[in-house]
Amino acid sequence: MKTSHRLAILVIGFALLLPSRVPAAEEPNAETPEIVQEDAWVPVPFRIRNLTFPTVLTMGFMPRPTNPIGKGAWAVELNASVSNNFQMSAGIEDWLSGRGGPRRPVSPTDATAVLAALEEPQFLIDGELNVVDLTVHVGLTPHLSASLRMGYLGYSGGFMDSFIQGFHDLLGIGQAGREFIGKGDFQILFMNDGESLVLHDRPSSGGVTDPTLSLTYSFPKTTKGWSFSIEGAIKPPVADRDDWLSSGSWDVGVQASAQRIWGKNAVVLNLAVVAPGDFNIEGGFDPAALPSANLAYVRRLTPRTTAVVQALYSENIFRDEVDSDLSAYEFQMTAGVRFDALGGVIGVAVTENLFNFDNTPDFGFHVSYSRLIGGRKVRNAE
Numbered sequence: 001m002k003t004s005h006r007l008a009i010l011v012i013g014f015a016l017l018l019p020s021r022v023p024a025a026e027e028p029n030a031e032t033p034e035i036v037q038e039d040a041w042v043p044v045p046f047r048i049r050n051l052t053f054p055t056v057l058t059m060g061f062m063p064r065p066t067n068p069i070g071k072g073a074w075a076v077e078l079n080a081s082v083s084n085n086f087q088m089s090a091g092i093e094d095w096l097s098g099r100g101g102p103r104r105p106v107s108p109t110d111a112t113a114v115l116a117a118l119e120e121p122q123f124l125i126d127g128e129l130n131v132v133d134l135t136v137h138v139g140l141t142p143h144l145s146a147s148l149r150m151g152y153l154g155y156s157g158g159f160m161d162s163f164i165q166g167f168h169d170l171l172g173i174g175q176a177g178r179e180f181i182g183k184g185d186f187q188i189l190f191m192n193d194g195e196s197l198v199l200h201d202r203p204s205s206g207g208v209t210d211p212t213l214s215l216t217y218s219f220p221k222t223t224k225g226w227s228f229s230i231e232g233a234i235k236p237p238v239a240d241r242d243d244w245l246s247s248g249s250w251d252v253g254v255q256a257s258a259q260r261i262w263g264k265n266a267v268v269l270n271l272a273v274v275a276p277g278d279f280n281i282e283g284g285f286d287p288a289a290l291p292s293a294n295l296a297y298v299r300r301l302t303p304r305t306t307a308v309v310q311a312l313y314s315e316n317i318f319r320d321e322v323d324s325d326l327s328a329y330e331f332q333m334t335a336g337v338r339f340d341a342l343g344g345v346i347g348v349a350v351t352e353n354l355f356n357f358d359n360t361p362d363f364g365f366h367v368s369y370s371r372l373i374g375g376r377k378v379r380n381a382e
Contacts, residue, residue, distance in 0.1 A: 042067045043266030045296035051083035055317045059235035059251035061272040063294040066229040066259040068218040075137040077370035084363045087125040091118045096180035105185045121322045127186035130154035147214045154206030204243035231255040249277020264300040288320045304340035331355045344371030
């Protein structure tokens with residue numbers, strides 16, 4: 001059994017083997033969904049999708065609670081993230097370490113020399129992604145809701161480079177090749193199966209990405225304290241693929257969620273799979289289905305404040321395309337706080353990669369704001 005499969009089983013098993021003495025969550029009143037006990041609360045994970053380049057161009061699911069927002073209710077949320085992507089193959093790192101001179105970006109001459117000197121596959125992905133997602137939810141029935149997510153994607157060189165390198169030096173964990181290239185640059189060097197992609201600057205200044213439409217059904221009954229929901233989504237290709245804002249194809253997917261609350265504690269498990277269409281950019285490729293699992297532990301610190309720690313496991317978009325470290329599974333940890341403010345809920349969190357460092361974003365910072373409009377009044381509502 002592959003390591004990635006064992007990890008997925010451990011994540012799912014951890015959630016399902018929680019103590020059975022956890023009291024069952026109360027079922028919502030189907031006839032009067034706007035009435036909720038005063039101490040009711042919704043354990044919302046951080047709504048962060050996979051921000052690995054170029055997976056960010058696929059639909060991608062955000063972790064979500066199982067609670068319905070209720071018939072006639074509206075909810076809006078704004079999620080903003082900065083993700084520092086830095087992935088480098090061992091071959092390119094060795095080549096850069098031997099070129100001498102001061103640290104500097106990979107020039108066109110360097111790229112030509114790398115392509116000629118090294119065997120495939122090789123990769124270098126260096127830059128930051130700035131993502132803003134605006135999502136509107138509407139309750140159609142007591143248990144069914146519809147969502148529309150619209151996004152903005154910006155490419156930049158990396159204002160966090162100095163911070164990350166200083167942090168690595170402080171911990172003495174090495175730079176994994178960062179010390180051989182410049183700071184604040186956006187550059188891509190990819191070679192595999194006779195194909196190559198070389199970018200010495202960001203592909204565009206950014207813009208509006210493909211929207212995502214979804215329907216979510218929250219099951220009215222609980223099972224041994226667990227509540228469940230199922231979400232289906234679709235992403236049409238309407239954004240500009242020449243500016244790297246769309247893959248140029250339709251994506252579809254499904255996400256199953258399970259949630260358990262006991263006292264001030266909660267666990268939310270999200271299992272998702274996305275079937276992305278062909279990438280019609282720079283030659284393109286046909287990625288396989290992308291499964292992922294997100295496990296979040298939510299602790300209510302005060303009636304208006306919750307702490308969240310969550311782990312994201314996902315398969316890499318290149319797993320069937322490249323036989324290298326780039327195709328290994330991705331694992332990231334996120335930690336932060338959500339608190340009631342400005343008539344809604346504000347969230348602040350950071351993300352760090354673990355286990356596989358050569359194919360996963362190095363560091364991310366996230367802020368969010370969400371607000372429920374009408375309908376049920378709950379703590380930390382989505």
